[in-house]
Amino acid sequence: MKNKKTATNPFYTIMHPFDCSYDIRYKGRGNLYFSVIILLVFFLVSVFQRQSTGYIFNNNKLSDLNTPLKFVGVILPFVLFVISNWVVSILFNGTGRFRDIWIYSAYCCVPYIIGNFAAVLLSNVLVMEEPFGEYVQIFGAAWSLIILFIGLMVMHEYNFTKNLFGCLCTIFIMFILFFLIMLLGSLASDLYGFVMTIAKEIMFRVS
Amino acid sequence: MRKHRVCVFGAVLSVVLCFFSGVHVSAQSNFNSYTYDEWDESVAAPASYQPVMVKNGLEAGSGAWNTPQDFFLDGDGHLYVADTGNNRIVVLDENLCLVEIMESVRMDGEEVALSDIQGLYVTEEHVIYAAQTAANRILIIRDGEVEETIEKPVSTMIPQDFIFSPTKIGLDVYGRVYVLSKGCYSGLLQFDLDGSFMGFFGANKVEVTAQVIFNYMWKSILSDEQRAAMTSILPIEYSNIDCSEDGFVYTSTVGTQMPKSQIKKLNPLGNNIYYTAGRKEFNFGDEEFFYSKGKVNYPSFIDVKVREDGFIFAVDLTSGRIFERDQEGNLIAVFGGAGSQFGTFSTPVAVEVYNDKVYVLDRLKNNITIFAPTEYGALVERATLLYKDGLYDESSAVWKQVLARNANSTLAYNGIGKALVQNGDYTEALKYLRYSGDKYSYSKSFGKNRLLVVRKYGTYVLLALLALGLLIGIKKQVLKRRKRNEK
Secondary structure, three states: OOOOOOOHHHHHHHHOHHHHHHHHOOOOOHHHHHHHHHHHHHHHHHHHHHHHOOOOOOOOOOHHHHHHHHHHHHHHHHHHHHHHHHHHHOOOOOOHHHHHHHHHHHHHHHHHHHEEEEEEEHHOOOOOOOOOOHHHHHHHHHHHHHHHHHHHHHHHOOOHHHHHHHHHHHHHHHHHHHHHHHHHHHHHHHHHHHHHHHHHHHHHHHH | OOOHHHHHHHHHHHHHHHHHHOOOOOOOOOOEEEEOOOOEEEOOOOOOOOEEEEEEEEHHHOOOOOOEEEEEEEEOOOOEEEEEEEEEEEEEEEOEEEOOOOOOOOOEEEEEEEOOEEEEEOOOOOOOEEEEEEEEEEEEEEOOOEEEEOOOOOOOOOOOOOOOOOOEEEHHHHHHHHEEEOOOOEEEEEEOOOOOEEEEEOOOOOOOHHHHHHHHHHHHHHHHHHHOOOOOOOOOOOOEEEEEEEEEEEEEOOOOOOOOOEEEEOOOOOOOOOOOOOOOEEEOOOOOOOOOOOEEEOOOOOEEEEOOOOOOEEOOOOOOOOEEEOOOOOOEEEEEOOOOOOEEEOOOEEEEEEOOOOOEEEOOOOOEEEEEEEHHHHHHHHHHHHHHOHHHHHHHHHHHHHHOEEEEEHHHHHHHHHHHOOOOOHHHHHHHHHHHHOOHHHHHHHHHHHHHHHHHHHHHHHHHHHHHHHHHHHHHHHHHHHEEEEE
């Protein structure tokens, strides 16, 4: 062996979720910069997927691209997941730390990203009757979910049922957080509108 | 030199002013012409039909009309207007000049007034079928004499409390009579040649909306008495009928809560068979709806007419527009609109076609408007018909003329693209099919093109790969031997 591959290599992660999760948690081998880079690539691939999927499979209006929205669409669910999972781990005596969950979850996105990327490439040579791109995507997503599940189980020192319950709770909390964000957003916009109306009214009276 | 400069300045100024003052060629019609792109968003298009004449009763020479409810154009170009409010039938020629006024007819030796006529049909032999809604009967009039009447049929299928109030009439090629009765939810009443009742035909189905599901859930837990007290859910009535030459019955529907399948083409079994080429239901009217008072205003079709060449015209009460589609549901033309100007309507009630002209009756304005196709409109219709007949090259030539007048026409791109596919020019076809938004045809053409590309370059790619493999193998062998020699 040249050198034992460490958890810093995401391609090692996707093949060895048990080892890698353990290494990140107990040997501090995770790389925060790497996780950020993965998320950025995730965002770029999602834009690429929207714009460059072959015409036959592409149901998006190419001229309506909204990159900031796409960015939020990628980053927000990820952040929400990590926060909720960390909250759940605190409630259920999980041993994972916020940093570990973040890094490992980012690493777990790799198969999904690769699957999507491959699907985009395939969609440019396939016709309507051959939906293989979709299969590749599903395969990538399933892989990502499985290693995520395994990794969290190891990281939090849970057994299978407890981890399953934890994941369901995580999803539930994600929805609650999302709802709160929407509520806050609408309240903020209402407040903004209220303040603006008053300001306008005052300006109008003064002048 | 200075003078020259002033000249240049003046020229520039005038050009700039032209841009800002909005100097443009004034539009001829009083309504917008448009078509829909692949995203179902409206885009500008040249006018397909232009109003050429509008006449009210006074101008036609019959005295003012009063809320006419229906009219009918027979094969000779005679226009029979049911002047409902004045209790008469006015006959005009194709240029809306008076031919005859019928105030009463003889029936069993007595004079009978033509009161409350809501629907008309006239056969080739000039036999008039007039629906007298309030009198609950249909008069069959030949030469000013009532030959026969159709009244409430006696049948086990018809409940005792059924009220026969005929509003619209249609005759199919075999002479069977289809009658639309007000307040009848079981469909059209179908009568045989001898006037005997055959049965109900092609009832509208109940639209499954949230309200319907909610009511259904309630009804499953309520008692019988409570259930009886609830309003029952009924399908929506048809608003008008028209029978085509090839034996299908076309119906229109008003006031639905779903814009799909408002125009139906009923086969002899009474099932709707009016779908797109991909066997999907579609909106006959607008794709974009406008909201008022928190509600969506869906199109509401009051009349439908099928031309001999298969084009379907229907008039929408909501927008006052007339929509023309072909047998596959492609939008051919949109014209007319709500308003009080030339070529717009306040309450259109009936539409008829004669040769290439379209006649629209307005109940509130008490007039008839005639529309004639423009050069562009005629080209689109001609190209569609040529394509339908399988003359792809001929249709492609006409579609190119259409494209020169309207670069937004997805139909034209599609027509040219499909003609190119027929000729085997797949790469060129892909370009046109992509503009047309027809993914299905694009995919087929793409597959055929891919096969050609693979056949053309496949062998070279395989040979190159083989050569590469061989080279790598040889290199490995050489390195191995060198190592062995070193040892």
